Amino acid sequence: MGYELQAVIAGDELLRAASRDIPGARVAPLRQGLSLMPMTDEVFDAVTDGGAAGALGFWRLPGGFERLLAQWSSAGPMAYVEAEYFGGVGEQRAAVWADQAVVLGPLDVPTRTRFERFSRAVSPISHALRRLGARRGLSEDEFEAVGLDRHRCNDDWISSTTS
Numbered sequence: 202m203g204y205e206l207q208a209v210i211a212g213d214e215l216l217r218a219a220s221r222d223i224p225g226a227r228v229a230p231l232r233q234g235l236s237l238m239p240m241t242d243e244v245f246d247a248v249t250d251g252g253a254a255g256a257l258g259f260w261r262l263p264g265g266f267e268r269l270l271a272q273w274s275s276a277g278p279m280a281y282v283e284a285e286y287f288g289g290v291g292e293q294r295a296a297v298w299a300d301q302a303v304v305l306g307p308l309d310v311p312t313r314t315r316f317e318r319f320s321r322a323v324s325p326i327s328h329a330l331r332r333l334g335a336r337r338g339l340s341e342d343e344f345e346a347v348g349l350d351r352h353r354c355n356d357d358w359i360s361s362t363t364s
Contacts, residue, residue, distance in 0.1 A: 203287035205354045207240040207261040209270070210333065211279035219273040223247050229358045231347040233335050239355040257307045259283055259294055267303075274298035280305075280329040295329035305332050 209216065213228075213236040220226035225243025228236045238244070240261055250265030257267060260283055273279055278299040285291045296306035308325035327335075330343035337343045344350065352358050 203354070204284060204291070205286075206282065206284045206349070206358070207259075207355060208237040208358070209240070209279060209281055210235055210237045210330070211273075212236070212277055212333070215273070215277045215279065218276070219279070227359050229361050231349065233347050235330070235333060235335065235347050237349075237358065239358045241355065241359065257296060257303075258309060259296075259307065260285075267298075270298045271301045271303070275301050278304070278333050280326075280333055282326045282329060284326060293325040295325040297329050297332045299332075305329060 209220075210231070211219070212234055213230060216236045216238055217228050220228060220238050223244055224247045225241055226238055226247075227241070228238050230236050240263075245261070245263050248266045248269055249263035250268075252264030259281065262281060266281075270279060270281060278297055280295055280297045282293070282295040284293045292309065294307055294309045296308070297304055305328065306325065308328055310325050324342060324344065326349065327337070327343040330347055335343040335347050337346050352361065
C-alpha cells in the first residue's frame with residue numbers, strides 16, 4: 202500500500218484565511234492547531250503563474266506558487282510538503298516560509314523502507330512540522346503526532362476537508 206501527499210500545512214486560521222480565495226481549495230484539520238490544504242489539480246491551476254513547475258525541486262509545486270507562499274507567510278509560518286511511498290520505497294520533501302522568505306529547506310531525504318524510520322532529526326516533514334510548532338510524543342514523531350498518518354493519499358484528505 203502506498204502513501205502520497207502534496208500539501209500546504211500551516212496553523213488552521215492562517216491556512217483558512219490564506220486559501221479562502223483559491224478556487225477548489227479544501228482545508229483538512231490536523232492535530233496541534235494545524236491544518237493542511239491538499240494540492241489538487243484545481244488548486245494547482247488556480248495558483249500557478251504559468252512558469253516552470255518544479256521550483257525548489259518539488260514534484261508538484263506550481264510555477265510561481267512559492268511567491269504566494271512567501272506572501273501568506275507574513276501572517277505566520279507555513280510549509281509545503283510532499284511525500285511518496287510505495288512498497289516501502291519513497292521520499293519526503295519539505296520547505297517552510299516565514300516572514301515572506303524560505304526559512305527552512307527545501308529538505309529532501311529519500312528512504313529505502315518505511316520500516317527504516319527516518320531519524321527524528323532528519324525527516325523533512327517532521328522537521329518542517331517542528332518549525333510550525335508541532336511537538337512529537339514519546340513514541341511518535343511530529344508526522345504521526347499531528348495525524349499525517351491518518352490518510353494515505355490526497356483524495357482521502359480531500360474527502361475529510363471543509364471548504
